[in-house]
Amino acid sequence: MKFTELNLPAEVQRGIDAMGFTALTPVQEQSIPLALDKKDVAAQAQTGTGKTAAFLISLFARLMSDKKTETRAPRALILAPTRELVVQISKDAMGLGQFCGFKIQPIFGGVDYEKQRQALHAGVDILIATPGRLIDYVKQGAVSLGSIEALVIDEADRMFDMGFIRDLRYILRKLPAFDRRQTMLFSATLSHRVMELAYEFMDLAEKIKVAPENVTAEQIEEVLYHVSRREKFALLLGLLKKEPAKCVMLFVNTKREAEHLTGRLQVNGFKAALISGDIPQKKRMRILDEFKEGRIHFLVGTDVASRGIHVDGVTHVINYDLPQDREDYVHRIGRTARAGAAGKAISFADEDLVYYLADIEDYIGHRIPSVFPEDSDFCHTYKAYKPVKKSARGRSAAKPGSPPKKDGAPRRRRPRRRPRGKSSGAPSGKDKS
Known part of the structure; x- marks a missing residue:
């Protein structure tokens, strides 16, 4: 089906043509006609299937x-x-809606607080927001949600996983009643929790399920190495020397491991950076820009920190830690082989995390080709990484009695000692009287 068959407003069709879209994807073909009839839609669709264009159009x-x-x-x-997903949707909205004349404003935390507030005061047509920052403005009276005509909830299942359900319910209760607005909900899985939200806050939603023929993309070459936890880094360096890569995302299961792996890569001469939730938004955006531009070759993060990151040029995804959630495996390796390109997904299964392998393979519907590495696959010479210990205030801990630092940071004080001799209080034990 072609977009020209939908009888869209001329301004919207011009935006579609400018973006180079011609034929509808399955999720677009099923959801857009229903949405044009002003029906509520609850759609199940994976990332990369065109759902963003579906709800924007x-x-x-x-x-x-x-x-x-x-x-x-x-x-x-x-x-x-996530903030990254808000930025991506805003970018797509600016392209598709460039001839519509709408004021589109992204709202997310960590950056431009007063600038976003001023934009709300000046008036906007479409808000694209993360729940936390939006609630902040609502409570301050900076924005009213009483005139919302249409609501889109993207990645609803991820909102449940990331603990946004209370924020989501707060926002939904600030909107007009469900029979006075149109609601579109998109999710990778229409689980019981997601459908409960649909039944409570939507008006007899039309349920759409677009199941891909393959859970993982055909263009992704998958391989799994059985390796001990102590030897994973040596194997990683060995593989990178055999197969040089310039745009790699590495996934681990904890923030602490992400910090440690980033440091080990950096001291061994690799241009690596860490992406984590507590990094200021401006720095996160700068890191992502440098990664997209090729100034950083390795991006290390956890599943939560890396959600919503879409970089078309990722050639390799490395599961340094095998994920404990089988759906996260699909989400991780989907960062490569985007826009029809080829990619490679390498996974390490150590003695602790190998127990999650069977569940992952059951979910994706096929076995991951596995390899037991040979000695030549390892790099046995590399620099050791010694993380700098941080004090309670975040500074490197100084030794007691050391002189003040050049930047003026105060030295640690020694505990006050009592003076020798008799005190003015109770007599000492030597006094026999």
């Missing part, structure tokens, strides 16, 4: 059919679980 068409000349309160709201 539906949203623009609805708002264009009843375009208002002057408005300050937002007319549409798109909720997403």
Whole structure:
């Protein structure tokens, strides 16, 4: 089916043509006609199936059919679980809606607090937001959600996993009643929890399920190495020397391991960076830009920190730690082989995490080709990494009695000692009287 067959507003069709879209994907073909009839939609679709364009096109068409000349309160709201996903949706919205004349404002934490607040005060048509920062503005009275005509909840299952359900319910109760707005919900899985949300806050939603023929992309070459935990880093260096890669994402299961692995790569001459939730947003965006531009070759993170990151040029994904959630395996390796390109997914199964392998293979529907590495696959000479210990205040701990640092940081004080001799209080034990 072609987009020209949908009889969309001319401004929306011009945006579609400018983005180079011609034929609809399965999720677009099923969801857009329903949304154009102003029906609520609950759709199951994986990342990379065109769901973002599906809800943006539906949203623009609805708002264009009843375009208002002057408005300050937002007319549409798109909720997403991560800052990176908000940025990506905003970018797509700017492209598809470039001829519609809508004011589109991303709202997310960690950056531009006052700038976003001023934009809300000036008036916007479409909000694209993470729940936390949006609730902050709502409670301050900086924005009202009482005029929302259409709501989109993207990656609903991830919102449950990341603990956003209470925030989500708070926002939904600030909106007009479900029979006075249109709601579109997109999720990788329409689980019982997601459908409970649909039944409670949607108006007889039409359920759509677009199941891919293969859970993992065909262009991804998968391989798994059985290796002990102590030898994983040596194997990683050996594989990187045999197969040089310039755009690699490495996944681990804990933030502490992510920090340690990043440090080990850096001291051994690799251009690596850490992406974690507590890094300031400006720095996160700078790291991602450097990764996309090739100034950083290795990006290390956990599943939570790396959700919503879409970089078309990723050639390799390395599961340094095998994920404990089988769905996270699909999510991780989906960072490569994007936009029709080929990619490679390498996984390490150590003695602790190998027990999750059977569940992962059952979920993806095939066995991952496994290899027991030979001695030549390891790099036995590399620099050791010694992490700098941090004090309670985040500074490197100094030795007691050391002189002040050049930057003026105060030295640690010695505990005060009592003076020798008799005290002015009770008599000492030597006094026999």
